[in-house]
Amino acid sequence: LSAGPYADPNDIRNAFTVAMSAMYRNEVPLYGDLVRIVRSINEHVIEQRSKSQSATESANYAASERLDLERHGAIRLGTPYELRTVRRLFAVIGLKPVGYYDLSVAGLPMHATCFRPVDGVALAKNPFRVFTTLLRPELLRDEEARNLAASLLDRREIFSPELLELLDAAEQNDNRLNPQQAEKFVTEAMKTFSWRPVASASESEYRKLVSEHPILADIASFKSSHINHLTPRTLDITASQKQMSVEGLKVKDRIEGPPARKCPILLRQTSFLALEERIKFRNSEGSLVEGTHRARFGEIEERGAAVTTKGRKLYDQLLVAAMDKYRTVSATSKATTMDQILADVFQAYPDDWSELRKQDLVYCTYHLTQKPRPDTLPLNASLESLVSHGFLTAKPITYEDFLPFSAAGIFQSNLKPGSEGESIQKQANMPDQEGLERALGCPLLSADDLYLRAQTQSIEQCAMGSGWDVR
Ligand code: OOG
Ligand code: NI
Known part of the structure; x- marks a missing residue:
């Protein structure tokens, strides 16, 4: 294999995401509808925002x-x-x-991390991320199902020999590939994530896995690790959700995450229910028999500002308070009620950018403006007063990660249509971050550290550019 010049990893990521999007659109045509809906809503929102003068910051x-x-x-x-x-x-x-996500809280025998770019330049180019779960066999109750899953998984190889060769080559060059290798890499990597409708499990093995946990059958019955969903980002999830319904998509009845706000924080998500897809099992005579499988779905998301540890604590507290309240009311229209309760309880979460910054609830990057500055810093000037005097602007940092409770809600509603309420029943709580890191072969990065670093670096740059000791 030849050496450099190397392809820019950002360019390989772009090619990778475009290929994955095309592949998934072929596999799940509804995904194409979703992308179309989101794109038209986004164009509309951008047009509206450019007309309104007040919304410059957001x-x-x-x-x-x-x-x-x-x-x-x-x-x-x-x-x-x-x-x-x-x-x-x-x-x-x-x-x-x-980041580490414990899904045992949702009664799922798995834990997860998010693979994503970490530096500002890469994020600005293409923040493609993959929520990646790993089975935790130790959480499966039934020994027979556990052994069956283990033997099916042991037998399969989801990476092509060509791909494994390219990974070896990349590692000898600091994870870089030349453009030809990169092209081959994208083609080979797609095989790992493509849908392979002929199960590696027999029909009875498949049933055995389903009876232990439907998710177990999805993880262990196939020859690839098919991409489960691919989610576009909308600027207005309420409008997008409405349009999904109008077009007849079987959309989940409530949006996960914080309620609608003037200043969006974290992540709001909704999905359409998992599709029933045709699969084939090989029977003992070696011929193929028809079956169906329900696992893949469509999802959209709206992203807001990353919150600080303090902001996250407040979010979690209010979410738990809302759930507790929800449990005590037995309503006929559960979906509406949960949303009302959530809106009510979240009154306690400031909804003004300046207030959010003053209370240290959100992360921002700070930037010098063109406004002429005195040579020395005004006495007692805080970061916030420099913003209010127009010397600095503050830009909320986009939340690039996921929310475990929302993920649980998305999982649950797609396992059993109509089981919306269940996602908010707390089940086991058995995190094992060390176990995930051992499996991964490296430590997990902390999202908080990354946001804080971006904020601190921007403040340092303001200090350098102005000669002021801003902090
Ligand atoms: C992952 C579910 C979680 C999200 O956006 O929170 C998720 C899965 O279904 O495998 O995708
Ligand atoms: Ni998702």
């Missing part, structure tokens, strides 16, 4: 160039080997594992 952080490319995917892996290899694969396109 508009400029949401409507960035990356929007059209922006997607997150989800995959479900079966073994430490698969996770480690996926880590090597994603390293080539500049994705690193960030």
Whole structure:
């Protein structure tokens, strides 16, 4: 294999996401509808925002160039080997594992991380992220099902020999590939994530896995680690959700995450219910028999500002308070009630950018304006007063990660249509971050550290550019 000049990992990531999007659109045509709906809503929102003068602050952080490319995917892996290899694969396109998500809280025998770019330049170009779960066999109750899953997973190889060779080559060059290798890499990597409708499990094995947990059958019955969904980012999830219904998509009845706000924070998500897809089993005589499988779905998301640890604590507290309240009311229209309660309880979360910054609830990057500055810093000037005097602007940092409770809600509603309420019943709570890191072969990065670093660096740059000791 030849050496450099090397392809830019950002370019390989772009090629990778475009290929994945095309593949998934072929596999799940409804995804194409979703992308079309989101794009037209986004165009409308951007047009409206450019007309309104008041919304400058929130508009400029949401409507960035990356929007059209922006997607997150989800995959479900079966073994430490698969996770480690996926880590090597994603390293080539500049994705690193960030954060730990315990899904046992949703009664799921798995935990997860998010593979995503971590530096500002890469994020601005294309923030492609993949919510990646790993099976935790130790959480399966039934020994027979556990052994069956293990033997099916042991037998399969979801990476082509060509791909594995390219990963070795990349690792000898600091995870870089030349353009020819990169092209081959994208083609080979798509095989790992493509839909292979002929199950590796027999029909009775499949049933056995389903009876232990439907998600187990999805993880262990197939020859690839098919992409489960690919999610475009909308600038108005309420409007997008409405349009999905209008077009007859079986959309989930409530939006996960914080309620609608003037100043969006974190992440709001909704999905259409999992499709019933035709699959084939090989029977003992070697011929193929028809079956169906329900796992893949469509999802959209609206992203807001990243919150600080203090902001996250407040979010979690209010969410728990809202759930507790919800449990005590027995309503006929559960979906509406939960939304009303959420809106009510979240009155306690400031909804004004300046207030959010003053109370240290959101992360921002700060930037010097053109306004002429005195040579020395005004006495007692805080960051916030420099913003209010127009010397600095503050740009909320986009939340690039996921929310475990929302993920649980998305999982649950797609396992059993109509089981919306269940996602908010707390079940086991058995995190094992060390276990995930061992499987991964490296430590997880902390999302908080990344946001804080971006904020601190921007403040340092303001200090350098102005000669002021801003902090
Ligand atoms: C992942 C579900 C979680 C999200 O956006 O929170 C998720 C899965 O279904 O595998 O994708
Ligand atoms: Ni998702």
